[in-house]
Amino acid sequence: QAEVEETLKRIQTHKGVIGTIVVNAEGIPIRTTLDNSTTVQYAGLLHQLTMKARSTVRDIDPQNDLTFLRIRSKKHEIMVAPDKEYMLIVIQNPSE
Amino acid sequence: MEIVYVYTKKRNEFGRQCNFSDRSAELHVDILPDPSLAVNFIERDPCDVPIQCTQEMSEHEVNTERFESDTRGINHVEGGWPKDVNPHEMEQTIRFRKKVEKDENYISTVMQLGNNMEHCIKQNNAIDIYREYFEEEEVVEESEVQPSAKTINVFRDPNEVKRTASSLSWHPDGSRKLAVAYSSLEFQKVSKDMSLNSYIWDIENPNKPEMTLKPVSPLVCLEYNPKDCHILVGGSYNGQIAYWDTRKGSQPVEMSTIEHSHRDPVYRVIWLQSKTGTDTFSASTDGQVLWWDIRKMSEPTERLILDPNKKGNLDNALGAISLEFETTMPTKFMVGTEQGLVVSCNRKAKTPAEKIVCMYSGHHGPIYALQRNPFFPKNFLTVADWTARIWSEDIKESSIMWTKYHTAYLSDGSWSPVRPSVFFTIKMDGTLDVWDFLFKQNDPTLSVKVCDEALNSLRVQDNGHFLACGSQLGTVTLLEISSGLCTLQKNEKALATAMFERETKREKILEARHREMRLKERSRSEQSKEEDTKEGDGEESPEELITRIEKDFYEIVEAELKKRDKGEEKKVRLILNSFTGLRVVRGSLRVVKGSSKIVKGFTNKGGGPDSTL
Numbered sequence: 143q144a145e146v147e148e149t150l151k152r153i154q155t156h157k158g159v160i161g162t163i164v165v166n167a168e169g170i171p172i173r174t175t176l177d178n179s180t181t182v183q184y185a186g187l188l189h190q191l192t193m194k195a196r197s198t199v200r201d202i203d204p205q206n207d208l209t210f211l212r213i214r215s216k217k218h219e220i221m222v223a224p225d226k227e228y229m230l231i232v233i234q235n236p237s238e
Numbered sequence: 239m240e241i242v243y244v245y246t247k248k249r250n251e252f253g254r255q256c257n258f259s260d261r262s263a264e265l266h267v268d269i270l271p272d273p274s275l276a277v278n279f280i281e282r283d284p285c286d287v288p289i290q291c292t293q294e295m296s297e298h299e300v301n302t303e304r305f306e307s308d309t310r311g312i313n314h315v316e317g318g319w320p321k322d323v324n325p326h327e328m329e330q331t332i333r334f335r336k337k338v339e340k341d342e343n344y345i346s347t348v349m350q351l352g353n354n355m356e357h358c359i360k361q362n363n364a365i366d367i368y369r370e371y372f373e374e375e376e377v378v379e380e381s382e383v384q385p386s387a388k389t390i391n392v393f394r395d396p397n398e399v400k401r402t403a404s405s406l407s408w409h410p411d412g413s414r415k416l417a418v419a420y421s422s423l424e425f426q427k428v429s430k431d432m433s434l435n436s437y438i439w440d441i442e443n444p445n446k447p448e449m450t451l452k453p454v455s456p457l458v459c460l461e462y463n464p465k466d467c468h469i470l471v472g473g474s475y476n477g478q479i480a481y482w483d484t485r486k487g488s489q490p491v492e493m494s495t496i497e498h499s500h501r502d503p504v505y506r507v508i509w510l511q512s513k514t515g516t517d518t519f520s521a522s523t524d525g526q527v528l529w530w531d532i533r534k535m536s537e538p539t540e541r542l543i544l545d546p547n548k549k550g551n552l553d554n555a556l557g558a559i560s561l562e563f564e565t566t567m568p569t570k571f572m573v574g575t576e577q578g579l580v581v582s583c584n585r586k587a588k589t590p591a592e593k594i595v596c597m598y599s600g601h602h603g604p605i606y607a608l609q610r611n612p613f614f615p616k617n618f619l620t621v622a623d624w625t626a627r628i629w630s631e632d633i634k635e636s637s638i639m640w641t642k643y644h645t646a647y648l649s650d651g652s653w654s655p656v657r658p659s660v661f662f663t664i665k666m667d668g669t670l671d672v673w674d675f676l677f678k679q680n681d682p683t684l685s686v687k688v689c690d691e692a693l694n695s696l697r698v699q700d701n702g703h704f705l706a707c708g709s710q711l712g713t714v715t716l717l718e719i720s721s722g723l724c725t726l727q728k729n730e731k732a733l734a735t736a737m738f739e740r741e742t743k744r745e746k747i748l749e750a751r752h753r754e755m756r757l758k759e760r761s762r763s764e765q766s767k768e769e770d771t772k773e774g775d776g777e778e779s780p781e782e783l784i785t786r787i788e789k790d791f792y793e794i795v796e797a798e799l800k801k802r803d804k805g806e807e808k809k810v811r812l813i814l815n816s817f818t819g820l821r822v823v824r825g826s827l828r829v830v831k832g833s834s835k836i837v838k839g840f841t842n843k844g845g846g847p848d849s850t851l
Contacts, residue, residue, distance in 0.1 A: 146345050149352040156359045164348060172338050209307060221358055223351040227343060231350040236362040 153232060157204070160218060163231040165189060179212055184220075192224045247370035259654060304445050374840055385684045386720045387670065390704070391444045395420060395712030397433040403708025406697040407458040411467045413699045415448060416706055417441055418714055421475050422454035423503075436460060438484070447837075452488045453480055458503045465515035471532060472502025479819065481532045494535040500524050506561040511568045519563070523576055526553025527583075530617040541595055544573060544581055556581065570595075572618065574605030580620055580629070598629055602634050607651040607696075613731060615787050617738055620653030626663050626673075630742040635749050638741035642680065643671070651696050656702030656724050658734040664693040664707055672723060676733050684723070688715050 154162050154175055163181055164173040169189045172180040196208040211222040214236075223230040257361045264400045275466045334585075335399055393416075395401060402422040409415035419436045425801070436457045437447035451457070455476040464471040471481040477500035480490035500522035509516040510529075517528045517539075529540035560574035578601035603623035610618040616631045624644045627637035646667035654660035659676040660683075666688045671682035688707055695708040703723040708714045 143345060145338065146339070146348050149349055151357065153355055156356070157357060161353055166338060170334075171445050171534045172344070174777060212358065212359065221355060223354045225347050225351055228347045228351070230348065230355055232355050232359065234359055234362055 156234075160233040160235055162233075165229045165231065166228045167229075179196055184231060184233075188220065188222055189229065194216075196224065209231040212228060246713070251714060263703045266320060268648075290521055308444055353479065353730075362660055384720070385672065385723050387672065387684060387686045387717045388720075389715055390473045390718050391441060391716040393439050393444045393447075393714040393716070394438075396447065397435075397712075399429055399432045400711040401432060401456065402694050403712050403714050404694055405461075406531065406695050406706050406714065407460050407462045407470070408697060408699050408706070409467055410462050410464045411442050412665060413701070413704070414442075416697075416714070417451075417460050417462060417470055417714075418471060418708060419457035419460035419479070421458045421503075422714055423458070426721070432456070438519055439714070450488050451482055451490075453490060454478070459507050460556065461507055461518075463508060463509050464507075469532070471507050471509065471518050473507040473522070475503045477501050477504055477518055477522060477524070479504060479507060479518070479528075479530055481535070492535045494530065495537070498528075498537050500526060500528065502557070505559050507565045510563065511565045519561070519571075520572055521558035521561045523559065524556030525557055527558060527561070527573060542583065544575065544577070544594070546581075546594070547598065552622075557604075559604045560606060560608040562610060562618065564610050572608055574608040574620060574622070576604040578602055578605060578622060580605060580608060580618075582631070588839045596634055598634055598637075600627060600629075603647075606649050609651070611653050611658060612655055613736065614738060619651060619653055619661055621648045621663055622650060626651050626661070626737075627743075628675075630738065630745070632808075633742060635752065636745060638738070639675065639679075648748065649693060650707075652696055652698050652705075654702045654724065655700055657700060657726055658731055659737070660723055662696060662698060662705060664696045666692040668693055668709065670696070670705075670707060670717070672719065674723065676727075676730065676737065679751070686717070689713060 143150075150162060150164070150173065161176040161180075162174070162182055163171055163176065165171050165185045167190075169183045169185050171185045176184070190200065192208070192211055195211050199206050199208045208224055211224065213220040213222075218233055218235040221232045221234065223232075275403050278640055325575055334688045395403070401422045402424075403418050404421050404423055405419040407417045409417070415438055417436070417438045420433075422432060434453055434456050435453045436453065438449040438451065440448040451460075451470070452470070453472060453474050455478065457472040457474050459479075460470060460472040463471070466486045467807060470479060470484070471479060473479050476496070477494060479499060481491040482488075483491050489491075489529070500520065502522045502524040504520050506521045507518055507520040510519060511517075514531075515808070516532045517529065518532065519527060519540075525544050527542040527544065528538035528539050530814040536656075544558055544708060545554045546556060556579060557576035559576050562572040562574070564570075565774050567587045571583055571585060573583065575581060578599065580598040580601075582595045583593050584595050587595075601622040602622060605620050605622040607621035608618065610616075611628075618629050618631070620627050620637070621631065625648060626641045628639040629637045644665060646665040646669075648663050648665050651661060651663040654662065657674075660672065660674045663671045663673065663682075668687055668691055670686045670688050670693065672684040673687075674683040677683050689709050692710045694709050694710055696705065697707075698705040702719070703721075704718055706714055706716050733758075783798070
C-alpha cells in the first residue's frame with residue numbers, strides 16, 4: 143500500500159501534471175488531488191466517456207479493448223487509464 | 239349365362255417383379271380437324287393479355303412529421319455511493335475510501351495503471367506529439383475542390399397566405415439569428431388574411447420562428463443595429479419607420495408619425511455611424527431620403543428630395559429603391575433609383591442643391607442592389623434589370639465592368655465580405671449566381687438553382703461562408719458556400735486592384751475619346767450651318783447611303799455573273815444585303831457582315847442578280 147502512495151505521488155510530481163484522480167467502477171472518486179467539485183465533475187463525465195469509448199472499440203472489433211484514452215484540449219490534456227474496476231485520471235499541461 | 243374368365247399363372251411366377259420395357263410409339267387414334275364443325279364457332283378478336291408472374295408490390299411514401307425538439311439539462315450530483323454511505327457525511331466517505339484503498343485489487347490495479355500513465359506523461363513531456371513538423375510542405379489543395387453551395391436549412395413562412403421575403407438581416411453578434419421581413423410587393427395583391435408579421439429565426443430551428451415582430455403594416459425592409467444587437471429598425475409598406483427592441487416584445491417600441499413619413503413603401507433603411515448609435519436613414523419611391531433619430535420618431539431630422547434638377551421639386555423626384563452607406567466614408571452615401579440612375583450624395587453639403595453630387599446612368603430598370611466593395615470602396619456594384627454592373631466612382635459615363643444580359647431579371651446582389659473579387663446575384667427564376675471575376679468574367683463561377691419561384695432578397699453573413707436568400711413565397715434558404723469561394727486567395731487583393739485599375743483606365747480612355755468626338759461633332763455642325771452649299775464628305779443622309787451602296791452592289795454582281803457564265807456549275811448566289819437582312823436557304827453559308835457581299839451557296843440553278851430569294 144505504501145507503493146500505491148509512492149506511485150501516485152510520483153505521478154503527481156511529474157512536470158506539468160495538474161491533478162490526479164482514482165475513480166472506482168461506480169464513479170466514486172477514491173483518491174484525488176483536486177478539490178471536491180472538480181473531482182466529482184471529472185469523475186462523472188469521464189466515466190461515461192470511457193464507457194462509451196470502450197463500447198465503441200468493442201463494437202468495431204469484439205476482440206479489441208480500450209487500453210488508454212487521451213483527450214487533448216486547448217488548455218491541457220486529460221489522460222484516462224481504464225481498468226475493469228478502477229480508473230486513473232491525470233490532467234497534464236503538456237509543455238510546448 | 240355365365241361369363242367366366244380364367245386367369246392362370248404358373249406357381250413359380252408368383253411374386254415376380256414387374257418388367258418394364260420400352261417400345262416404340264404407336265399411333266392409336268388420329269382425329270383430323272373437321273372444317274364443317276367450325277361453322278358452329280366464331281373466331282374471337284385477338285387481344286393482348288399481359289401476364290406477369292411476380293409478387294404484387296405497391297409504392298408508398300412516408301414523410302415523418304416535423305418534430306420539435308427541446309433542450310433540457312440535468313444537474314449531476316455526486317452519486318454512485320453505496321446505500322449505507324451517506325455522501326454528505328465526511329466521516330462515512332472517508333471510511334469508505336480507506337476501506338477501498340486497502341483492497342488488494344485496488345493496489346495492483348493502481349500500480350499497473352500508474353505505470354502506463356507515467357509512460358504517457360513522460361511522452362508528453364519529452365516531445366510535443368501534435369506539433370506540425372512539416373509545415374512548409376503544405377500544398378494548397380483548395381484549387382481542386384469544385385466550388386459548390388449546399389443548402390443547410392430552409393425556413394418557411396408559417397402563415398397560410400404566403401408573402402415575399404423582401405428583406406433579410408443577420409444578427410450582428412455571431413450571426414446565429416436572421417431577421418426576415420415579409421410583405422407582399424405586388425400591386426394590390428394584398429388579401430385580408432395576409433398576416434402582417436415578420437419573424438426572427440434562429441438558424442438551428444427551422445420549424446418555428448424564434449420571435450415575431452408585429453408591425454402595423456407589413457415590413458418591406460428590416461435591419462439589425464450593428465452596435466446594439468437587440469434593436470431593429472424596419473420600414474413598412476405604408477411608409478412608416480418603426481423600431482423594435484427584442485427584449486421588450488413583439489410590438490414596435492416607437493413608430494414614426496404618418497404625416498412626416500414616406501408616402502410610398504420604404505424600400506431600404508440603414509443604420510448610420512454615430513456616437514449615439516441611434517441614427518438611421520430611409521429611402522422610398524416617393525423620392526425622399528429621410529434621416530431619423532430613433533429616440534425621437536415623431537419627425538425626421540433631415541430630408542432630401544432626389545430631384546435631378548437639384549431644385550427640391552418633389553414632382554420631379556426620382557424614386558429611390560436602394561441605399562448605400564459605408565461606415566468608412568460617413569459623409570457620402572449613394573441612392574439607387576427606380577429610373578436606373580445611381581445618385582451619389584454628400585451629406586455634409588450646405589444647400590440641398592449641393593447635396594446631390596453626381597449621377598451615374600447605365601441601367602434600364604430599378605436598381606435593386608447597390609453596394610460598395612468592402613475592400614475597394616471606390617468601386618461599387620449595382621444590380622438592376624438583367625445585368626449586374628461594377629462602377630468606379632471616377633467614371634461617370636458608364637460602368638467599368640458588367641455581366642452579360644441574362645434571361646431573367648436580377649433582383650438582388652451583394653459582394654462577398656471576405657473576397658474582393660467575389661459577388662453574388664440572385665435572379666427571378668430562382669437561381670443564385672456566384673461570380674469571381676478573377677477566375678472567369680463571362681459567366682458566373684457557380685450557378686445554383688435554389689428554388690422554383692423567384693428569389694427576392696439576399697444577405698451574406700459576415701464571415702462570407704453562409705448566405706441566406708428569400709423567395710417570393712416566403713421561403714428563406716440558408717446556403718453554405720464551399721471554402722474555395724470564401725477564403726482569400728494568394729495575391730487576390732493585388733490582382734483585383736490591377737483588374738479594377740485596368741478597367742477604369744479603359745473607361746477613362748473611352749470617355750476621353752467620346753468627349754473628343756462630341757466636340758468635333760459640335761464644331762462640325764456649327765460649320766455646316768454656315769456652309770450650306772458645300773457637299774462635305776461628312777454625314778450623308780441615309781437615302782444617299784442606300785443608293786450608293788446599291789450601285790456598288792449591282793456592279794459587283796454584274797462582274798460575278800460574267801465570271802460565272804463562263805463556268806457551268808449549278809450554283810445560286812446567296813446575296814447578303816445588309817439592309818434587308820439575311821435570308822437563309824438550305825445549304826451552307828459563309829456569312830460575311832458589313833455592306834453587301836456575295837456569298838456562294840449551292841442549290842439549283844440560279845437566276846440573275848434580281849432573284850433575291
